[in-house]
Amino acid sequence: MRRTNIPDAAIRRLPVYLRVVSELAEADVPIISSAEMAERTGLSPEQIRKDLAYFGAFGTRGVGYDTALLARRIARILGLHRGVKAALVGAGHLGHALARYSISQHKDIQITAIFDTDPEKIGTDVMGVPIQPVSELVETCRAKGVKIGIVAVPASAAQTTAELLKEGGVEAILNFAPAKLKVEDVFVQNIDLTIELQSLAYYTSASEGDPGDGQ
């Protein structure tokens, strides 16, 4: 059965499958069963079969999935097979680390431009990628065909940054700024470290828990 849409939740699991099958393919393990995939991902075999079926990867009953084939197929679905260009805005501590991390980790997502407003940072580089003034963002992103924007600026500058990225042709944003972005026709994924850390506190004995649970 062919689908015209894959749920966001399934899309977010595809890179997990991609990691598992890529590692196996590189290790010359040709086949993985959905049971093995479940063990390695912590997801249920049913969930895995359902997710992969969305894009027509059914595997072979009683045998499993061809790891190399599945890796190629997932990469194509995500658009990683030809590499996706990304730009980082905000080369502060977090942005700088994100850039180094991304540049060193991701061959398929390439950080090809970095922007900041700090004159002391402009002209320097992160692992060979020069830090440019934000005034060059739109033109540079258009010229390089940047599709993904990583926003690591202060909350007060986040919305403006997102609008510049859209103007530069960016279609998806990973937002680390603690601010709600409003940009039409741009997919925004937020990662808010404050929220992650504060939420975690609830699960520790520091929390008083719910008013009604007797803690």
Place this chain on the structure above:
Amino acid sequence: MRRTNIPDAAIRRLPVYLRVVSELAEADVPIISSAEMAERTGLSPEQIRKDLAYFGAFGTRGVGYDTALLARRIARILGLHRGVKAALVGAGHLGHALARYSISQHKDIQITAIFDTDPEKIGTDVMGVPIQPVSELVETCRAKGVKIGIVAVPASAAQTTAELLKEGGVEAILNFAPAKLKVEDVFVQNIDLTIELQSLAYYTSASEGDPGDGQ
């Protein structure tokens, strides 16, 4: 109505509410309506009323919520009112930035210890917090009463790190390593930058989309 449990999804929204009402309280804005809260958070007024009702904050009909009171109440629910101690393991680029970011941003989540295996890093500090050898992790975390662990080590070291943190008394882990952690009785939240970036690619024109959608 009192509850003995608040859903994880609602817990993850509490810090968002906390941020909004704290900012307003600091700006001497005493009251916020759920409609205003919805505008500032992007959540529906119904969702907000439901979330806040979980812990008995109903606001005043036709008036709204007392910003200072709600901030204090959410902080207590999360255990932030007395500060929660956190430890970071892995002072690489990402870990170092996470430490600087957290130390500078969070008064309520205090990074009180940092651990690494690199002899060149051990003995140095991040904004006054010394980097100690991992061999001191368990003892230090116990002595300081660390409840939250931030894991920013390579995937190959993540599981061992998580087990050490549990032995040190950590009850919740924020895991940045691209590895699935198995630690009983410890709440684990994963942030996987590779997965976030690769998922984003699907929403760009680099993606070929679904096999069936004619792209």
